[in-house]
Amino acid sequence: MKTVSRKLNNLTLQQKLTLLFALTTAIVLLVNLCIYVVINYMTGRVEQVYVSNVSLNDLGDALDDVQESMEDYLNTKSTEALESYYRSDQAYRDLLAELNTQATDNPILLAQKNIRNLSFSYLDTASEVVQAKRNRNAELYGTLYEEAAALCDEIHTYVYSLNNEQFKANADTYQTLRRSLQGMELFSLVVLIVVILGSTVVILVTTRSAIAPLHQLAKSANEVAKGNFDIQKVEVHSADEVGIVAGAFNQMVVSIRDYIEQLRETMEHETEMMERELMMQSHLKDAQLKYYQAQINPHFLFNTLNAGVQLAMMEGAERTECFLENTAEFFRYNVRMNGKDAALADEIRLVDNYVYILNVRFSGEILFQKEIDESLLDVRVPSMILQPIVENSVNYGIRGLDREGRIELDVYQEGNSICVSIWDNGNGMEEARIREVLEGDIQSDPATSGSNGVGLRNVMERLQLYYKEGAKLEILSEGKDKGTEILITIPKEGSACTV
Amino acid sequence: MAVRYSALRWEIMKKRWISLFALFTLLVLSGCGFAWTIFHSGIGESETWETYERHYALITDGTDSELWDRIYESALLEGKERGIYVERFGESLAVSYTRNQILDLAIRASVDGIITTGDEDEETIALIDEAVDAGIPVVTVLQDSTGSRRQCFVGCSNYSIGQEYARQILDMIEESEDSDIRDVMVLLDADAQDASQNLILLAIRETLEESLGADAAVVVESTAIDNSRDFSPEESIRDIFLSTEELPDILVCLNEVYTRCAYQAAVDYNKVGEVEILGYYDSDVILEAVSKEIVASTITFDAEQMGALCVQALDEYDETGYTNNYLAVDIRLIGSAQAEMLLSEE
Numbered sequence A: 001m002k003t004v005s006r007k008l009n010n011l012t013l014q015q016k017l018t019l020l021f022a023l024t025t026a027i028v029l030l031v032n033l034c035i036y037v038v039i040n041y042m043t044g045r046v047e048q049v050y051v052s053n054v055s056l057n058d059l060g061d062a063l064d065d066v067q068e069s070m071e072d073y074l075n076t077k078s079t080e081a082l083e084s085y086y087r088s089d090q091a092y093r094d095l096l097a098e099l100n101t102q103a104t105d106n107p108i109l110l111a112q113k114n115i116r117n118l119s120f121s122y123l124d125t126a127s128e129v130v131q132a133k134r135n136r137n138a139e140l141y142g143t144l145y146e147e148a149a150a151l152c153d154e155i156h157t158y159v160y161s162l163n164n165e166q167f168k169a170n171a172d173t174y175q176t177l178r179r180s181l182q183g184m185e186l187f188s189l190v191v192l193i194v195v196i197l198g199s200t201v202v203i204l205v206t207t208r209s210a211i212a213p214l215h216q217l218a219k220s221a222n223e224v225a226k227g228n229f230d231i232q233k234v235e236v237h238s239a240d241e242v243g244i245v246a247g248a249f250n251q252m253v254v255s256i257r258d259y260i261e262q263l264r265e266t267m268e269h270e271t272e273m274m275e276r277e278l279m280m281q282s283h284l285k286d287a288q289l290k291y292y293q294a295q296i297n298p299h300f301l302f303n304t305l306n307a308g309v310q311l312a313m314m315e316g317a318e319r320t321e322c323f324l325e326n327t328a329e330f331f332r333y334n335v336r337m338n339g340k341d342a343a344l345a346d347e348i349r350l351v352d353n354y355v356y357i358l359n360v361r362f363s364g365e366i367l368f369q370k371e372i373d374e375s376l377l378d379v380r381v382p383s384m385i386l387q388p389i390v391e392n393s394v395n396y397g398i399r400g401l402d403r404e405g406r407i408e409l410d411v412y413q414e415g416n417s418i419c420v421s422i423w424d425n426g427n428g429m430e431e432a433r434i435r436e437v438l439e440g441d442i443q444s445d446p447a448t449s450g451s452n453g454v455g456l457r458n459v460m461e462r463l464q465l466y467y468k469e470g471a472k473l474e475i476l477s478e479g480k481d482k483g484t485e486i487l488i489t490i491p492k493e494g495s496a497c498t499v
Numbered sequence B: 001m002a003v004r005y006s007a008l009r010w011e012i013m014k015k016r017w018i019s020l021f022a023l024f025t026l027l028v029l030s031g032c033g034f035a036w037t038i039f040h041s042g043i044g045e046s047e048t049w050e051t052y053e054r055h056y057a058l059i060t061d062g063t064d065s066e067l068w069d070r071i072y073e074s075a076l077l078e079g080k081e082r083g084i085y086v087e088r089f090g091e092s093l094a095v096s097y098t099r100n101q102i103l104d105l106a107i108r109a110s111v112d113g114i115i116t117t118g119d120e121d122e123e124t125i126a127l128i129d130e131a132v133d134a135g136i137p138v139v140t141v142l143q144d145s146t147g148s149r150r151q152c153f154v155g156c157s158n159y160s161i162g163q164e165y166a167r168q169i170l171d172m173i174e175e176s177e178d179s180d181i182r183d184v185m186v187l188l189d190a191d192a193q194d195a196s197q198n199l200i201l202l203a204i205r206e207t208l209e210e211s212l213g214a215d216a217a218v219v220v221e222s223t224a225i226d227n228s229r230d231f232s233p234e235e236s237i238r239d240i241f242l243s244t245e246e247l248p249d250i251l252v253c254l255n256e257v258y259t260r261c262a263y264q265a266a267v268d269y270n271k272v273g274e275v276e277i278l279g280y281y282d283s284d285v286i287l288e289a290v291s292k293e294i295v296a297s298t299i300t301f302d303a304e305q306m307g308a309l310c311v312q313a314l315d316e317y318d319e320t321g322y323t324n325n326y327l328a329v330d331i332r333l334i335g336s337a338q339a340e341m342l343l344s345e346e
Helices: A002-009 A014-048 A050-076 A080-095 A107-134 A136-227 A241-315 A318-336 A344-361 A386-398 A429-441 A456-467 B002-040 B065-081 B098-109 B124-135 B158-175 B194-213 B230-244 B254-266 B283-291 B305-321 B336-345
Strands: A342-343 A366-372 A380-384 A405-412 A419-424 A472-479 A484-491 B053-060 B084-087 B111-118 B137-140 B154-157 B185-187 B218-225 B250-253 B276-280 B297-301 B325-330 B333-335
Touching: A002 B098, A002 B336, A014 A136, A014 A241, A014 A318, A050 A080, A050 A107, A050 A136, A107 B098, A136 A241, A136 B002, A136 B098, A241 B305, A318 A344, A342 A344, A342 B065, A344 A380, A344 A386, A344 A405, A344 B098, A344 B230, A380 A456, A380 B084, A386 A419, A386 A456, A386 B194, A429 A472, A429 B336, A472 B053, A484 B230, B053 B065, B053 B098, B053 B305, B065 B084, B065 B305, B084 B154, B084 B305, B098 B111, B098 B124, B111 B124, B111 B305, B124 B137, B137 B305, B137 B333, B158 B297, B158 B333, B185 B194, B218 B230, B230 B254, B230 B276, B230 B333, B250 B254, B254 B276, B276 B283, B283 B297, B283 B336, B305 B325, B333 B336
Parallel strands: A366 A405, B053 B084, B053 B111, B111 B137, B137 B154, B154 B325, B185 B218, B185 B250, B250 B276, B276 B297
Antiparallel strands: A342 A380, A405 A419, A419 A484, A472 A484, B297 B333
């Protein structure tokens, strides 16, 4: 059933409709054929009804032939008459051979048996008549002829009676046939009407099932036309044209939906990009504003400090003059070098200024030593890379140290690299701590560190941005209270981009 | 939506298959209908019949149709049980042949046995002998052909019947207070050539004489009813009723037809009670008449036994070559009470 159903589904619409038409036509044709066969059969039976009567009439005629030929022979004694007698005798015997010989309760068959036996008796008598005639025994053949004639009449009566019986029986059969034919006509009519109605129902149901997906498709197409792509797939299991169209429609809806989704995503991305751009611009503006605000203070500060320097010079306070000059120079560097690279010498001088200021502030607690390869002083490096490291060494390394705090700055060349080492004899760092700092897990807080917001991490990033992968920052410490060394290795031919 | 459509599709599929199935069923039913029409119209059926080993002919003289019907029915039944078909020979022929003509036909038709009413006519005897010579055993029934070489006679004792009639007449005389019964008329068949009627008449006379003495006032006379033409017995009997002088006190009828004719004439001419009728046989009409006391009583015999005995005798002869020369059938008298009982039983 399922296989047949699947095969039917795989037919094209044209094949389906053709099959349906052929099927219903075949059914009607079959019913008609059945009706014709039955009617033909019954008509054949009607024709056969009276055949038995005809046979009996033939029998009677054959008997007459025997009797007439015998009479003719008796009259003329001619050879022709004798031959005719023998022929008719044989013909009659042939006909008699077809009659029933058995005792039966069927009156017609029993009558046949009686006619047969009577006829043989008659033929024997007739034969005796002919024989007597041949022997010219006039008296005998006269007697026998009368006997034969009487018997002939009796056989005729018998045949006639049997004919009547058969006619009655045949008439009954004929009536039955007529009634059956009338019944057949009515029955055939009813069957035809019912079959045609049934076929119509099948056609209606089948065409409806074939067209139903089209309705569904049209409904879905309307939805799509209204802009609603959020529709379920039109499920058509048939492989006909409707199935193909439905499949294509489903594919089209999916493609359109995907395309719209892609378009939407692209637009969202662009919008987001634009938003980010706008935000960046906003931040930039904000940063610039803050930058300008930040610029005001150092300028004001180092101008003020310059004024202090000149005042100290006029008053002859040399130490105050030196301190203020260092301080002014430190801040000036900050303002001047903001976002630019600088010569290594300038960076070292800034460290000097910074250490001098700290020593003035903290009464010379920090012993700062440096060993510089003079040939490397012109090397360009990102600005503000050494001072934050020294500031870290002061803040985390030697501040609060019981012994004398010492910081050493070494600049030397090692192969094609320039090494800048800032070493302190402070608290030192454990391996885990070093890893955390290098991986950026611990952010230095400007508020707590006391620096001007430029931390170690910032230094690392700027070095990487400046030198791509060519720069390296290492933190070396042998453990707690063993001091810390920050070693910056940069290529000798460093790139000179601005960070 | 897809689910709904799937359900809809299933419904459609289901409907389609149901429709196809219904159509197929309809076709099958139609086929059955066609077959039914053919096979029940009778035209497709081949007529069924039984075949038998032997074929006996029952030949009657055309009178007492109901009696012969009963005899024939019982003979037919008995025959079928023995593998023999008994045909009522010449019955269905278009021409009305005499009994002897039919007898001749039966001989020429080479039947296996003949049951026929007999008489003492030479032609009848000759035909019976011819049949016997042709190897066809013959049983005479009801009336015998004593001069023939028939194998067996099955019938009642006519003398006993006569005696029974006489006893009825004596009873009537006794019941009659003024003993005004003088005339007893016995209706005889003018064509009958056997001795049966004479035996009955003789028995009546002898029995009455024995009881009443030779000088008794009761006269038993016989009237020969003309049976030569069709319907002539009825005319002859009506003539008796029309003639006041001939009208007897007791009318004895020796066959069924005479009894019915006499009964009808008595009613038609208002002679009921004036003429006492002694009937013959126990057909429904006669029983009805007896129960109404229009016919005083009737003498009958067992027709079924008679028919069966005929076949038995022939069969016995066919099987063994011998049979009884005479097989008697019981007779009985039916009065009004018995007639009523018999009718109610029916």
